[in-house]
Every structure is written in C-alpha cells, then in structure tokens.
Amino acid sequence: MYVEYYAIENLLVNYIIISCTAIISKNNSSMKKKWTGATIGMIYSILYLFDNFNLFFSIPMKVLLILIVTKIAFNNKSLKGYLRTLTIFYFVNIFIAGSSFFIIYCTGLTHLTISFIILITYISGVVLKYIYNDIKELKHIASMKKDMTVCIDEKEVELKALIDTGNLLKDPISKSEVVIISANKLYGILPEEFQKLDLKNINISSIDNVIDKVDKNISYRIRMIPVKQINDSNLVIGIKSDYIKVDGQKIPNVILGLSNFNEDGYNAILNPQLLMSI
Incomplete structure (x- = not known):
C-alpha cells in the first residue's frame, strides 16, 4: 500500500512541476504529453525503493x-x-524542491501526508509563476517605448508604442487587451470611410455605417469597444489586425482601438500585459 501512495504522490508532483514549466516557457504541451512525462518520473522514483536498481541513480542517469x-x-x-x-x-525543479523544504522546515512537521506534499508543491508552483510574471512585466516596463509594426489585411505600418499600465481597454468578446492607436497613422492602410468618422462621437449607427460601406475583408474585423474614458465617448471603434509585431515577435489578432490622440514621441499605447504572450 505504501508503494501505491508513493507512486500517486510522485505522479501528481511531477505533473505539477511539468505544468508549471509549460506555463513559464509558454510551451503548449498537450495533457497527454505532460502525464506521460510525469509517469516516467514516477516509475524512476519507484525504482529508488529497490536496492537492485542503484545504478539508475548515478548522476549521468x-x-x-x-x-x-x-x-x-x-x-x-x-x-x-x-x-x-x-x-x-531544471530551475523549476530546484525552486519547488527548495521552497517545499523551506515550508517543511518552518512548520516543523516530521510526518507529512501525501495531500500536504502535493499542496506544498502546488503552492510553490503558483508562487513561482507569479514571481516570473512580475519579473517579466518589470522587464517590459523598464523599456517604456517600443517600435511596433501593425499589419491589417496584409498591409503594414510602422509605429512607436508607449507601454502604459493605465491602458485598461479590453475587447469585450475576447477579453484581451486593446492597443490604442492614433487613427491618422492607419488611414494609409484603411478605407477612406474611417477618415470620415468623428472619433469623439462614436455610436452604434456610425460604426454600422462604416461596416455597410467597406469590403468584407475589412468589415468582419470591426469591433465596438465600450469604454468610460477615451475620446470623451462611450464607444471606441476597433479593428482586428492580422498581427502586431513587437521586439521581432508577432502577436496575432490584436484589436486596435482608434483614437484621435496626438502625442510627441509615440502614436500607440500598449498594455504591458499584452507583451506577456511574447
């Protein structure tokens, strides 16, 4: 019975470690592959219980x-x-093992249940994920301006983007962050109907009017984005890009919110959370 509990504990702990690694590395591994890797680790740990397999626990192995x-x-x-x-x-293993031993040392517990060990491992993984995300966000914030390429209908335009946590605008459908764009920078790759819009007074009727007049390859991209404070309007017209490119990395299907802001030094506003997908 002890071997069964030991096997279950190792299987779940291994799966948590592999899943944490997948999240941090942005590796979209399937659940089947994760469980297969966890099972291999479990089998290896079970061999540790038998003296005949000591050879398997050398450093090369x-x-x-x-x-x-x-x-x-x-x-x-x-x-x-x-x-x-x-x-x-490798570093996820070290962090989770170290933090687990730290928690055990601080609590002074000598007898640990399987559920407690699994809980410690899970908590360590969650903490590591938040630490990693915070470090990555600070790295992006450290460089407040980025060169950005926007592609719509296979047409590109180069922009200078300001990274700003104050940009909280989100697409109501996908719940993803919206990039605020100075509209006049996109007029060269958008139909002229967009130039006729009064961006301070966007409403459902004006958006429908644009949708009716533009080609289908543009109309399906148009979005209505509710907002409290931007352009002094309750709605912002958005358009889905093919992608935006920041630091040489493409982020597909980003929604661009059109604004009439005019600032020296930049013509787009990025939420740093959007860069976390890079």
Whole structure:
C-alpha cells in the first residue's frame, strides 16, 4: 500500500512541476504529453525503493532522465527551444524542491501526508509563476517605448508604442487587451470611410455605417469597444489586425482601438500585459 501512495504522490508532483514549466516557457504541451512525462518520473522514483536498481541513480542517469522527460513532455520544434525548456524545467525543479523544504522546515512537521506534499508543491508552483510574471512585466516596463509594426489585411505600418499600465481597454468578446492607436497613422492602410468618422462621437449607427460601406475583408474585423474614458465617448471603434509585431515577435489578432490622440514621441499605447504572450 505504501508503494501505491508513493507512486500517486510522485505522479501528481511531477505533473505539477511539468505544468508549471509549460506555463513559464509558454510551451503548449498537450495533457497527454505532460502525464506521460510525469509517469516516467514516477516509475524512476519507484525504482529508488529497490536496492537492485542503484545504478539508475548515478548522476549521468539522472541527467539522462531529465533529458528524456523534457523531450517527451514538451513540444520543442528546435534545439534552441529544447534547451530553453530544459533550463526552465531544471530551475523549476530546484525552486519547488527548495521552497517545499523551506515550508517543511518552518512548520516543523516530521510526518507529512501525501495531500500536504502535493499542496506544498502546488503552492510553490503558483508562487513561482507569479514571481516570473512580475519579473517579466518589470522587464517590459523598464523599456517604456517600443517600435511596433501593425499589419491589417496584409498591409503594414510602422509605429512607436508607449507601454502604459493605465491602458485598461479590453475587447469585450475576447477579453484581451486593446492597443490604442492614433487613427491618422492607419488611414494609409484603411478605407477612406474611417477618415470620415468623428472619433469623439462614436455610436452604434456610425460604426454600422462604416461596416455597410467597406469590403468584407475589412468589415468582419470591426469591433465596438465600450469604454468610460477615451475620446470623451462611450464607444471606441476597433479593428482586428492580422498581427502586431513587437521586439521581432508577432502577436496575432490584436484589436486596435482608434483614437484621435496626438502625442510627441509615440502614436500607440500598449498594455504591458499584452507583451506577456511574447
């Protein structure tokens, strides 16, 4: 019975570690691959209970195990991606193991239940995720302006974007962050109907009028975005891009909110949360 509990504990702990690694590395691994990797780790840990398998616990074998699990549990399309995931996987293991021992030391517990060990591992993983996200957001905020490329209907325009946490505008459908764009910078790649809009007085009728007059390849992109404070209006007209490109990385299907703001030094406003997907 002890072996069964030990196996279940290791399986769940391994799965939490692999899932945490997948989140941090932005590796969209399937649940099947994650459970397969966790199962391999569980089988390896069970061998530790038997003296006949001591050879498997040498340093080279442990290195081989983490290489195999990284290969099986994650989607890696290149050697660079594999090495990046491997490095993150290694440090996630160290962090979760270290924080777990710290919690055990602070609580003074000597007898630990399976559920408690799993809970500690889960909490450590959540804490690590938040720490990682905070560090990444601070990194983006440190550089407040970015060169940005916007692509709509296969037409591109270059912009200078300000990173601003005050931009809280979100698309009501996808719930994703909206990029505020100085509309006159997009007029060269948008139909002239957009130039006729009074962006300070956007309403459902004016948006419908644009939808009726433009081609289908543009009309399906148009969005109505409710907002409390921008352009002194209750609505902002948005348009879905093919993608935006920041730091050489494409973010597809981003909604662009058209505004008439005019500031020196930048013509777009980015929420740093949007950059977290890079």
